[in-house]
Amino acid sequence: xxxxxxxxxxxLAAGAATSLAAAEVAPTDVVYDDYGAIEAPLTDAxxxxxxxxxxxTTRSMGNxxxxxxxxxLESAPFHGxxxxxxxxxxxxxxxAELRGIVxxxxxxxxxxxxxxxxxTSGYIRPGDAFTGKAAAExxxxxxxxxxxxxxxxxxxxxxx
Amino acid sequence: MTRTKLTRTRLGATLGLLGGLAVAAPxxxxxxxxxxxxxxxxxxxxxxxxxxLDGALSEITSGxxxxxxxxxxxxxxxxxxxxxxxxxxxxxxxxxxxxTEGKSCASCHDDPAQSMAGVRxxxxxxxxxxxxxxxxAMQINACRESRMGAEKWDIVKSDxxxxxxxxxxxxxxxxxxxAIDGPARETWEKGKEIYYTRYGQLELACANCHxxxxxxxxxxxxxxxxxxxxxxxxxxxxxxxxxxxxRFKGCVRDTRAETFKxxxxxFNALELYVASRGNGLSVEGPSVRN
Numbered sequence: 001x002x003x004x005x006x007x008x009x010x011x012l013a014a015g016a017a018t019s020l021a022a023a024e025v026a027p028t029d030v031v032y033d034d035y036g037a038i039e040a041p042l043t044d045a046x047x048x049x050x051x052x053x054x055x056x057t058t059r060s061m062g063n064x065x066x067x068x069x070x071x072x073l074e075s076a077p078f079h080g081x082x083x084x085x086x087x088x089x090x091x092x093x094x095x096a097e098l099r100g101i102v103x104x105x106x107x108x109x110x111x112x113x114x115x116x117x118x119x120t121s122g123y124i125r126p127g128d129a130f131t132g133k134a135a136a137e138x139x140x141x142x143x144x145x146x147x148x149x150x151x152x153x154x155x156x157x158x159x160x
Numbered sequence: 161m162t163r164t165k166l167t168r169t170r171l172g173a174t175l176g177l178l179g180g181l182a183v184a185a186p187x188x189x190x191x192x193x194x195x196x197x198x199x200x201x202x203x204x205x206x207x208x209x210x211x212x213l214d215g216a217l218s219e220i221t222s223g224x225x226x227x228x229x230x231x232x233x234x235x236x237x238x239x240x241x242x243x244x245x246x247x248x249x250x251x252x253x254x255x256x257x258x259x260t261e262g263k264s265c266a267s268c269h270d271d272p273a274q275s276m277a278g279v280r281x282x283x284x285x286x287x288x289x290x291x292x293x294x295x296x297a298m299q300i301n302a303c304r305e306s307r308m309g310a311e312k313w314d315i316v317k318s319d320x321x322x323x324x325x326x327x328x329x330x331x332x333x334x335x336x337x338x339a340i341d342g343p344a345r346e347t348w349e350k351g352k353e354i355y356y357t358r359y360g361q362l363e364l365a366c367a368n369c370h371x372x373x374x375x376x377x378x379x380x381x382x383x384x385x386x387x388x389x390x391x392x393x394x395x396x397x398x399x400x401x402x403x404x405x406x407r408f409k410g411c412v413r414d415t416r417a418e419t420f421k422x423x424x425x426x427f428n429a430l431e432l433y434v435a436s437r438g439n440g441l442s443v444e445g446p447s448v449r450n
Contacts, residue, residue: 059379066379078380082373106363113372115362125359125418132413139361 024145027120036107037096042145052154088160117143191225207440223384234448243394243446250326259310280331284432286344293347316406325392328445338435351433360417389438390447
């Protein structure tokens, strides 16, 4: 699988590059395999387990616990039960598979209720966040590349 | 749902032990409770699913059963039900003339306890003369404009919602029985399509939560079947009666979608379709919800 990174020349031209600038895969450039997995990380920046946990428990971010119970995140109240428990999820899925499910679970499970967190177009009546007003695609993805990698990093620690 | 309740209880206990979290666990719902209002008005909160659902639900249930014991109890006595205050207010309006014709609702419809009994149960309903399916709100506005010479009411504002509550309460206990055949069929099919369409950036259809996941929690929210037999609903979170199409709007908005407008053809069709999913449950409005 080819790792698709934003061309460095573009980043330099945009004037955003420093020696610390992370290369990211844009939502439209993500390569899923036939089973919905993503081999290459979406960013080459270092990941943070702490930030991953924050994304998973914060309503305005991933709010994964809205639907999934996670014993390791018990300090956040009210875990939901719409999706399966994530305890031991790293025993059941590879990193690439976890990344694919977080980015767009419909590539793994056709028809799943789970929203796609790294997708920007192809919606029916796309709205501007929670305002109820229309928004033109591409929409900002629900999570950034960094946030997805932080969540994936956290998920890989969930072993029975 | 026994397993569910155990899970919630255990979670609550764990939080309690951890301490320092001033958040209570969601209050348990008794999904097996029966609803009797004022000690004698029996409300059907569980019924056989109508045939037109083709097995999509094994049983239809009122949203009342998913609410906490405390919220359930508020609906069991009209002196505790805050929605009844607005019924009283609407009764004053019922008898007050408005518009160029000098008429009130009572001028034609006299005592709502007689004239409106059973009406809520069959709306939305095909109107032959107008050639359209009319929601109860549309019918009220048609009356105001054509018979009273009065201004239409905004269908999600209190004048309208309170009047709908006054009309609903005359049918409490009567089974919802909206017609979906004949000329209403096309509107019903349109509503059904909307019900199963996954809108917005979260790509959620009504069915994802209210058909596939009722009884489950999303964070602290206990999902119901999204039945509308109990509207208007007094919500503890906003302390007023709420119109069903205002709730539709909030739900679609929460999928990060461009919502439809209350009163739009889309929501009118959806109201007919969702009402039909509750055929067999009692009319229950004004209800109490969280």
